[in-house]
Amino acid sequence: MLWGMFAASAPIIIHLLNRRRHKTVKWAAMQFLLKATRESRGKKRLRHILILTCRALGIAALVAAAALPVISSFLGLGAGKPDVVVLILDRSASMESNPESGGVPRRALAIQRIGDAIADLGGTRLVLIDSASGKPQDILSPEVLPELSATATTDTAADFPDLLAGATEFLAETPGRNELWIASDLQGSNWAPGDDRWSNVRAALTNLPQPPRIRILSLSGKSAGNQSIRVVSSRRAGERLELELEITRSGDALTPLNLPVTTTLNGTRSTETVRIPGQQLRFFRSMPVPDTERSGSGWVSIPGDGNPRDNVGYFAYGPALPxxxxxxxxxxxxxxxxxxxxxxxxxxxxxxxxxxxxxxxxxxxxxxxxxxxxxxxxxxxxxxxxxxxxxxxxxxxxxxxxxxxxxxxxxxxxxxxxxxxxxxxxxxxxxxxxxxxxxxxxxxxxxxxxxxxxxxxxxxxxxxxxxxxxxxxxxxxxxxxxxxxxxxxxxxxxxxxxxxxxxxxxxxxxxxxxxxxxxxxxxxGYVVELGSPEAQPGPNEVRERLDEYTDEASAEPEFVAGVYRFGDRIRAVNRPAVEDLEGQIEAKAFETLLEGTTYSLFEDTSTSGQENISRDVWRAFLVAMLFFLLSEALLCLPKPVTTVEKPTAGAQPSSLR
Missing domain, CATH: 3.40.50.880 (Class I glutamine amidotransferase (GATase) domain)
Structure with missing residues (x-):
């Protein structure tokens, strides 16, 4: 549609053609009139130029509006194009929650938003640091972001003081104009605003040769209804296995909830309905274990809801010990x-x-x-x-x-x-x-x-x-x-x-x-959290997943909960308990955490991945078109007719009015 900008030259071409149609003929009788109007000729020419300009700009604004332009709110205006963008992507378990009205998980929504923003920059180098591995890697094209294993779902927690420290080290070794982008749901336990490491992070960012502009994409907002279940402890006592479980409800839990809890132990499944009177319920579940079984494993699960990553907890046990x-x-x-x-x-x-x-x-x-x-x-x-x-x-x-x-x-x-x-x-x-x-x-x-x-x-x-x-x-x-x-x-x-x-x-x-x-x-030792040393295989051990809770294969099993065998050891690896904590960091907290830096916070509370983080500006061009056309019309209005009064006897000629 922008090819239509050539139409803006039409008023100028018409003006030039009209000038070619007229020939100047000198007429002595008109000389005194030319002399009388010579003083106002400059004003008339300026008026004609303004009329011509308004006509050309009006057409240009109409063409621009027809092209439906948008401006990225995330990128901002007048910031310039950076050479390198370092993206910190939150892949914690809480990022798999769905917004209140449905749609796609926040992690997928963040990838969509960031991909569109990077595409608008065109040619800027993109470096990804995901919260699970913490390692920087170059991304050749924003189109491949959804397909990377480094952007896939995990059951881990995020450590933002550590992530920003790692990003700062990378920026210190990267010349050029850099920007630091962060996509997160702002879960308070992941940001740890009270952590002493933030002072070091601020100092490192402000002491960079070229301190980066920081853009934070917040995917907070209200989440769909959700319940999480967690294995607090697993203990074998003789011929029984004692599980201590905890169920947490999100949001306002004013009414009791009856929730079916399914326990799978060594392939045997049983379901029991648990009544949750408030926000949280901690309870025990005792199951018989034959004395002949030296070890075993299983999981407890609840029905799907607003976040599928917190609907299961894994457990394992070994021989009964006095x-x-x-x-x-x-x-x-x-x-x-x-x-x-x-x-x-x-x-x-x-x-x-x-x-x-x-x-x-x-x-x-x-x-x-x-x-x-x-x-x-x-x-x-x-x-x-x-x-x-x-x-x-x-x-x-x-x-x-x-x-x-x-x-x-x-x-x-x-x-x-x-x-x-x-x-x-x-x-x-x-x-x-x-x-x-x-x-x-x-x-x-x-x-x-x-x-x-x-x-x-x-x-x-x-x-x-x-x-x-x-x-x-x-x-x-x-x-x-x-x-x-x-x-x-x-x-x-x-x-x-x-x-x-x-x-x-x-x-x-x-x-x-x-x-x-x-x-x-x-x-x-049988129930551990992701990220702990016990959840990793030893030098001569091979990781092998034992549970059948899901048949989804993961390219990064070290970041996914489940029951694993590490050599001779069996471990139930669960998401970190902090991922079940509610509460988000407040926007004003960044004034302290990122004091001395240039940062901007963009809150994206939409629920669909079909929209861009941008705002329409074509309406502004329509308004501009109307302004130019109205101005042209006003300038074209004829001047009031000027009359000359006939002087009376003995009076001097009156002035023109």
Whole structure:
């Protein structure tokens, strides 16, 4: 249609042809009229030029409007064409969610949008850094983006501080005018706005020889209804497999939901309907496992919804292992109650042994799940052994000791013994009901910790997380997480000369939670997350997928969840738990994260891949055409007729009006 621009020359050609039709004939009688109008000839010529210009521009604007031009909002105006575009593509599991009104997944939508924008640039070098591999690779044409394995779906999480750091390193070695494009759903857990690495990212970007312009394509918006299921833990206890599962609903969960959950164990499938009363439900599922089966695997799944990548969780298990606990205490009431609570009758496979504090020189933690410690805090080689034990995933519960000691462990020490005023008690006033050993049960039943009374206590001091306080605000229960394990510090003893902590309704759930958490390190090796070292084959191992949940083949199995065999090991590899977290980073957060850089945020909330990230401008050309034609019409209006008044007798001639 733009060939029609030649029509804009038509008024000029007509004007030139009309000039050739006239011949100038000098007539003496007209000379005085020419002299009278000579002064206004310049204004007339300017008026004629303006009329001619308006006619030509009006035709040109009409042709431009007929060509239906668009301008990319993502590229912007007047920015110029970059030499290199580095694209960071979010391939995390959350990018497979569908917008609220349907359409295509956000990852596919991002590829469509970016491909169209790159095509508009024409000839610009495109370098892709996907969130799964983090490796830069050249893309020869934007048309091949949907076909690449590096843009396919994954079950991974994205680490944007690390991705931007990698992109900055690439830009530092790439000369020319560069731009950095980011396509993401802005999931908060992936962007980690509170991460300390952002300061280094900002410094690296601003110190580049040519700091890039950053364009962020946000595919946030509201998502279609979605539920996710996750395997929290898988533990074999004798002839039963205990699965701890968690279902999370997206959006506002005001009404209960009945959801069928299908469990497939070694090829045997069963379905049970679960009622979800609110936003989240955590529950157990117990299944029989023959003692003759040393290992096995399976998965739990829910029906398809707004995101197919979070509808399944995988599990695996190995031989049943006994759960051993150690109680480091002298003989007495505390030791007896701790032995009973850590290995109560009827809890198959649980055993506990008492170790006298005097025998700690030969203390070994191999094969032990949890240690209950009522002696003074460890020092020397024993402290080093406990430190290794905790780092490897073990749990140690330190209870207030009887004897005084100035020792500290992991930065925590005990205060001297204190007692309440006469005929009064220390009363537990507040505790975290969602986290820690005193948290509520899975069904919401609280531990009656408010019944706890103490006549003697020690206060844990030092850097730690406080989970429970006495009525005078002093800490009762604190936690120190080290490596894969945890050290707990409890400011009393299950001895009635100290407190009523020995009551079964408090001590039993507290002890069992510590025991099961410590035992998890023996079973956790079977259930791992994508991105962890345990989810990768060793030097002499070959990856082989075992489950049959889907028959889709993946060119990058290292980024897809499933049950895999690595040599002699079987591992259930799941998407990272952070991918099930809701919440998106706010637009104003980029003012801090990317402070000092030139960035722009484009929010694409459309639901179809058929539209471009562009805006129509042909309407502006129609408006311009109307403006030019109206201006031409106004300029062509005849001037008012000028008359000369006949002078009266004795009067001077009046001026023209």
């Amino acid at each position: 759960v051993r606990s150690a109680v480091v205490a002298s003989t007495g009431e505390s030791a007896d109650y701790l032995l009973l609570a850590s290995a109560p009758g009827g809890f198959g496979g649980q055993t506990a042994e008492r170790i006298d504090p005097a025998a700690l020189a030969s203390f070994l933690t191999e094969g032990i799940a949890t240690v209950f410690w009522t002696a003074p805090l460890p020092e020397g080689p024993v402290a080093e052994e406990l430190d290794r034990f905790i780092n490897d995933g073990g749990h140690v519960v330190f209870l207030a000791p009887e004897g005084d000691s100035a020792a500290e462990f992991l930065g925590v020490a005990w205060s001297p013994i204190s007692r309440p005023p006469a005929e009064q008690f220390f009363i537990l006033d507040s505790w975290n009901r969602n986290d820690g050993l005193l948290r509520d049960g899975i069904d919401g039943t609280p531990i009656p910790a408010d019944r706890l009374r103490a006549v003697k206590r020690r206060v844990p001091t030092g850097e730690s997380t406080i989970l429970a306080r006495w009525d005078d605000t002093e800490p009762f229960l604190v936690r120190r997480v080290v490596g894969r394990g945890t050290a707990w510090f409890v400011g009393s003893q299950p001895d009635y000369s100290w407190s009523n902590l020995a009551d079964a309704d408090v001590l039993l759930p507290v002890a069992q939670r510590a025991v099961l958490a410590g035992a998890g390190r023996f079973d956790s």
